[in-house]
Amino acid sequence: MAFEGLSERLQNAVSTVGKKGKLTEADLKQMMREVRLALLEADVNYQVVKKFVKQVNERAIGSDVLQALSPTQQVVKIVNEELTELMGGQQVDLNFSTKPPTIVMMVGLQGAGKTTTAGKIAALVNKERHMRPLLIAADVYRPAAVDQLKTIGQQLGFPVYEEGTSAKPVDIVRRGLEKAAMDGRDFVLIDTAGRLHVDQVLMDELKDIKALAQPDDILLTVDAMTGQDAVNVAQAFNDQLGITGLVLTKLDGDTRGGAALSMRSITGQAIKFIGSGEKLTDLERFHPDRMANRILGMGDMMTLIEKAQQDFDQAEAEKMAERIKENTFDFDDFLAQMDQMANMGPLEDLIKLIPGMNKLPGINDVKMDPKDMAHMRAIVLSMTKEERSNPDMISQSRRKRIAKGSARPLMEVNRLIKQFNQSKQMMNQMANGNMSGMEKLMSGMGGMGGGNGLFKGDKLAQLAMKRYARKVKKLKKKRHKK
Numbered sequence: 034m035a036f037e038g039l040s041e042r043l044q045n046a047v048s049t050v051g052k053k054g055k056l057t058e059a060d061l062k063q064m065m066r067e068v069r070l071a072l073l074e075a076d077v078n079y080q081v082v083k084k085f086v087k088q089v090n091e092r093a094i095g096s097d098v099l100q101a102l103s104p105t106q107q108v109v110k111i112v113n114e115e116l117t118e119l120m121g122g123q124q125v126d127l128n129f130s131t132k133p134p135t136i137v138m139m140v141g142l143q144g145a146g147k148t149t150t151a152g153k154i155a156a157l158v159n160k161e162r163h164m165r166p167l168l169i170a171a172d173v174y175r176p177a178a179v180d181q182l183k184t185i186g187q188q189l190g191f192p193v194y195e196e197g198t199s200a201k202p203v204d205i206v207r208r209g210l211e212k213a214a215m216d217g218r219d220f221v222l223i224d225t226a227g228r229l230h231v232d233q234v235l236m237d238e239l240k241d242i243k244a245l246a247q248p249d250d251i252l253l254t255v256d257a258m259t260g261q262d263a264v265n266v267a268q269a270f271n272d273q274l275g276i277t278g279l280v281l282t283k284l285d286g287d288t289r290g291g292a293a294l295s296m297r298s299i300t301g302q303a304i305k306f307i308g309s310g311e312k313l314t315d316l317e318r319f320h321p322d323r324m325a326n327r328i329l330g331m332g333d334m335m336t337l338i339e340k341a342q343q344d345f346d347q348a349e350a351e352k353m354a355e356r357i358k359e360n361t362f363d364f365d366d367f368l369a370q371m372d373q374m375a376n377m378g379p380l381e382d383l384i385k386l387i388p389g390m391n392k393l394p395g396i397n398d399v400k401m402d403p404k405d406m407a408h409m410r411a412i413v414l415s416m417t418k419e420e421r422s423n424p425d426m427i428s429q430s431r432r433k434r435i436a437k438g439s440a441r442p443l444m445e446v447n448r449l450i451k452q453f454n455q456s457k458q459m460m461n462q463m464a465n466g467n468m469s470g471m472e473k474l475m476s477g478m479g480g481m482g483g484g485n486g487l488f489k490g491d492k493l494a495q496l497a498m499k500r501y502a503r504k505v506k507k508l509k510k511k512r513h514k515k
Contacts, residue, residue: 038074038075039071039072039074039075039291039328040327040328040329042067042070042071042074042075043068043071043112043328043329044329045067046064046067046068046071047064047108047109047112047329058094061090061093061094061108064108065086065089065090068086068089068112069082069086072085072086072291072294075291075294076260076261076291076292077291077294077295078261078264078291078295078298078299081119081294081295081298081299084298085115085116085119088115089111089112089115092111092115093107093108093111109329112329113325113326113329114325116294116321116324116325116328116329117321117322117324117325118321119294119297119298119321120293120294120296120297120304120319120321120324120325121297121303121304121319121321122321123321124318124319124320124321125278125303125305125319126305126318127154127158127249127250127278127305128249128250128277129162129249130249133219133220134167134210134213134214134218134219134220134221135164135219135220135221135249135250136210136221136223136246136247136248136249136250137154137220137221137222137223137248137249137250137251137252138223138225138239138242138243138246138248138250138251138252139151139222139223139224139225139252139254140225140227140239140251140252140253140254140270140274140276141227141253141254141255141266141270142227142228142229142230142231142255142256142266143175143227143228143229144227144256145227145254145255145256145282146254146256146282146283146308147224147225147227147254148172148178148181148182148185148224149181149185149282149308149311149313150252150254150280150282150306150308150316151168151182151185151222151224152168152182152185152186152188152189152191152313153306153308153313153314153315153316154222154252154280154306154316155168155189155191155220155222156189156313156314156316157316158220159189159191159220164219164220165217165218165219165220166191166218166220166221166222167191167192167193167194167209167212167213167216167218167220167221167222168182168185168186168191168192168193168194168221168222168224169193169194169195169205169206169209169210169221169222169223169224170182170183170193170194170195170196170205170224171202171205171206171209171223171224171225171226171242172202172224172225172226172227173197173198173199173200173201173202173205173226174198174226175226175227178224178226179195179197179198182195182224183195185313188313189313192216192218194208194209194212194213196208202225202226202238202242203238203241203242203245206223206242206245206246207245209221209223210246223242223246223248225238225239225242226238231266231269231270236273236274239274240273240274243274243275249277250277250278251274251275251276251277251278252276252277252278252279252280252305252306253266253267253270253271253276253278253279253280253302254279254280254282255267255279255280255281255282255292255296256282256283257281257282257283257284257292257293257307258283259292260291260292261291261292261295263281263292263296264291264292264295264296264299264300267279267296267299267300267302268299268300271300271301271302276300276302277302278302278303278304278305279296279300279302279303279304279305280304280305280306280307280308281293281296281304281306281307281308281319282307282308283308284307284308284309293307293324297321303319304319305318305319306318306319307319360457362457363421363422363423363424364413364416364420364421364422364424364453365421365422367413367453368410368413368414368421371406371409371410408439408441408445409449411439411440411441412435412436412439412441412445412446412449413449414439415434415435415438415439416435420435424450424453424454427450432446432447432450
């Protein structure tokens with residue numbers, strides 16, 4: 034899990050002042066000492082840490098935080114804003130050309146995931162902007178690089194221009210761009226050669242391709258798990274080639290996250306995307322503010338909503354919402370909902386995007402085993418069509434038959450039906466404006482901080498929810514104006 038170690042240390046540092054009604058300079062000094070150690074242990078560049086701590090200290094002491102009515106929230110707000118600024122402040126998109134095609138040149142060392150990332154970006158712009166990508170295979174040195182790009186192209190349904198491994202990369206790019214113009218392709222990705230280390234031969238070749246293609250973006254793909262080495266590689270590429278953005282891969286496997294926190298400050302270039310898995314859909318735009326929220330355990334509701342919007346069919350979702358409201362939600366709907374949830378990614382990752390959830394006892398052990406999903410599916414599919422559409426008719430004898438047909442214990446069948454009925458009742462209450470269903474859900478989730486509700490006693494989660502509410506309000510106003 035990305036930033037797991039850093040996130041835990043930072044949250045612990047902030048929580049030391051969270052229990053105090055009033056802060057002293059000594060409290061603040063102790064907290065910032067813990068923050069500094071947490072960042073250094075996360076492999077964040079020393080100069081970056083030094084600057085960050087200085088800025089937080091200056092803002093906290095210079096803005097009368099210690100005398101404020103809610104000093105803890107003020108300190109959390111400052112740490113959050115400075116973390117956001119450290120990672121770039123604003124989300125930065127690709128530089129789309131006003132005159133097609135938009136040309137993106139992918140560069141990086143071997144093993145960073147450059148070729149796969151090229152395919153992920155192509156899939157993203159095709160889905161979101163309906164662009165027609167062409168992939169150019171200009172890596173003629175790595176064995177099977179051309180074949181890998183061709184396989185990715187076939188999986189996504191995008192053409193790949195290649196001439197094998199005998200032609201010069203510059204010539205391949207020239208003819209590839211001519212092919213793109215001829216076929217009316219409006220987005221071109223050039224997959225260039227990588228090396229095991231930065232060398233002048235590599236840089237000279239990349240400079241020649243840059244001079245020919247005049248790319249709108251030069252994206253450097255770096256392996257986040259290499260920590261400070263990734264930052265050094267980024268600096269070398271930027272100095273010689275003039276990159277326009279970064280893609281951090283394997284961030285889901287980097288528990289420290291030092292590279293993500295150091296990149297912008299050291300290179301001056303924005304992190305545009307992060308890779309969070311092996312699938313060709315596992316690519317996220319990098320939002321510094323959302324990442325800061327995740328690191329501080331404040332969740333990331335906006336990303337969760339975007340995931341839902343991307344993976345849920347809107348028409349189907351509206352039909353389902355109506356069925357929930359009318360209390361006609363059945364096991365066929367449950368099955369469809371389960372499939373859509375599976376498309377959004379692992380349950381444990383989704384849960385951690387909800388503010389406060391990271392503090393629940395045993396939350397790190399929550400995993401939805403694919404086998405469990407398969408077992409639930411088997412139980413539902415062992416029901417007759419009438420039973421799925423009318424769950425109330427499932428008597429004890431029918432349950433026994435379903436258990437036998439699905440090869441699952443009767444206890445498992447009973448548990449699934451009970452959970453289905455509880456979920457149906459809660460969703461119906463919420464759909465009809467009765468929030469007691471949600472309140473029961475929240476109060477039943479562990480009572481953090483000694484309270485009964487999910488967010489009681491958790492100042493980070495409370496602050497996150499307030500910010501999220503303000504964002505939703507702004508979005509509603511924008512839609513209303515339209």
